[in-house]
Amino acid sequence: MRILGIDPGLQVCGYAFLEAGGDKETLIEAGVIHTGTGSAIEEKLNRIAEDTQSLLENFKPDVVAVEELYSHYAHPRTAILMAHARGVILQRCAQAAIEVRSFSATRIKKSITGNGQLPVTAGRRRNKCKKLFKRFCPCRRYRSRTM
Numbered sequence: 001m002r003i004l005g006i007d008p009g010l011q012v013c014g015y016a017f018l019e020a021g022g023d024k025e026t027l028i029e030a031g032v033i034h035t036g037t038g039s040a041i042e043e044k045l046n047r048i049a050e051d052t053q054s055l056l057e058n059f060k061p062d063v064v065a066v067e068e069l070y071s072h073y074a075h076p077r078t079a080i081l082m083a084h085a086r087g088v089i090l091q092r093c094a095q096a097a098i099e100v101r102s103f104s105a106t107r108i109k110k111s112i113t114g115n116g117q118l119p120v121t122a123g124r125r126r127n128k129c130k131k132l133f134k135r136f137c138p139c140r141r142y143r144s145r146t147m
Contacts, residue, residue, distance in 0.1 A: 001020045001021065001062050002017070002019055003018050003020060003062065003065060004055060004059055005018075005064075006089055008085040008086040008089055009082060009085055010044055010048075010084060011037065012033065012034055013033040013035075013048055013051075013085060013089075014031075014032050015030065015031055017059045028059070029059075033051045035048060044085075045084055045085065045088050048088050049089075049092055053095075056093065056098060057096075062098075063099045063100070063101055064089075064093050064099070064100050064101070065100075065101050066100055066103075067104075068102045068104050069082060069083055069086060
């Protein structure tokens with residue numbers, strides 16, 4: 001099975017493509033889509049849509065896994081902005097007739113870290129993420145798509 005996982009965001013979208021068969025998973029490529037901080041929202045959304053389509057065409061996944069929306073009462077604007085990015089990703093998947101499965105952020109973190117949390121401080125979180133990335137690599141490529 002060919003799986004494309006996408007972590008939607010308006011500034012940065014993370015993605016990873018892997019192949020799974022039997023009891024083995026192989027990470028083929030991981031990367032990020034940068035939309036640029038000074039761009040208008042419609043330009044950012046267009047960039048996300050174009051890069052999503054490119055990923056779908058290049059990798060031809062059987063399924064796309066996308067993080068569900070999460071809204072904290074103190075930061076509703078964040079969820080609204082993420083919803084825009086998630087919407088264009090889902091639209092491109094529908095256009096390509098590719099199955100989409102949604103997962104909560106907590107479930108994704110729990111499957112990787114063993115619990116639903118990452119360390120609180122930015123430095124500890126960054127170190128934990130680096131260790132996790134190294135654990136799940138080597139991958140053939142890591143890309144940064146910048147606007």
